[in-house]
Amino acid sequence: MKYLVTGAAGFIGFHLSKRLIDDGNTVV
Numbered sequence: 001m002k003y004l005v006t007g008a009a010g011f012i013g014f015h016l017s018k019r020l021i022d023d024g025n026t027v028v
Contacts, residue, residue, distance in 0.1 A: 002026045 003020050005027050007013040017027045 002028060004028050 003025055005013050005017050005020070020027050
């Protein structure tokens, strides 16, 4: 699944993006 995460440079966005990628998702 693809996700668009805004604010990925911030603390919460960074960890959310990492979790989604680790679960095999695509983060844009």
